[in-house]
Amino acid sequence: MKKKVLLTGFDPFGGESINPSWETVKQLHGETINEILIIAEQVPTVFHQSALVLKKAIQQHCPDVVICVGQAGGRPHITPERIAINIDDARIPDNDGQKPIDEQISDHAPNAYWSSLPIKRIVKQMREHGIPASISNSAGTFVCNHLFYQLMHFIDRSQSMIKGGFIHIPFLPEQTTDKNEPSLSLDIMINGLRIAAVTAASHDIDIRESGGSLC
Template structure:
């Protein structure tokens, strides 16, 4: 990623994971790269691919954050097989507890993402407004209260820790979004839901615009019974 200079537009960083668990494709990265260079509300999207590897994913995020002026918005994206909606994650937990090994064969169990860090961080996105606007556009979306304990939660926590502790990122808003499988993935996984890439890309266009224009989130229900 090239460093921005001069009067470059404010950055919106989309960080999507590479394929994992033997899948040939990851919708997270496909969405990010489809939107690379897209201009919205005076800002420009930059896509970065994250390795699905504990530790290395954070290193790659740090490189992207440092490659220019601090971004105004950072959305990290990961796939969640079985999800039926675009899921905006509310909270990141300070724990790595991997059900399966990552792409480097590492499987941490009950290890903090940041030693001595807070137990959790909340997203700083206007999540409910983003969900509202996606739904109004006919795009399935919801607030989710668990980002899991794999590399997705790992990068979500690392992002929010940096936003909370680095003065340069004081004005950066950030969070994590889980997305459904693509149809070509679901075709080999009977019973799993899917969503077309074009639909997911359009949902992110709506979500990014809302995140850039809404300062105070709407107050409406987004909770669940379980």
């Protein structure tokens, strides 16, 4: 059976007309590489609603790997995230106008979750293909971190063997015409996320001794 990798990208936010996360992952939708099928879904840049859309997509597609992708304007590299923290603290409103300050994402839940993706291997594979990549130790406190935390909390509570995590990507060049910020081309970021998907699906890491399936 083919393995499935679910990639998610956000809709535009913060005054931008595009979001590189969605522009990138939608180009990979339907690709099959080495018996690995990539599926792409868009999620809203909205606290809590983004997680509801993600959970529905997981239940629909039954993926083996989930990689949520978001925009990190100002970063020069593709950056797999190491950790999600249990806090919402927004500098700007989300797309529904919500601006939580120092709010827990989930009560009576862990302070943080580690990514279960092979992030060092992903970075190594990207670099070997000439793609700027590095590990990030902070996914921020906006909707990206919120979705990352909700993904890992869902996997943990469901006792699923799904591997999950988050990757931030830079601006696209067309987003930087009015700002002095680094960017990467769409083709480079597509290839980087393709490498991440295949590497994650091909690499076996034991995140718990036993577990069930959501599907």
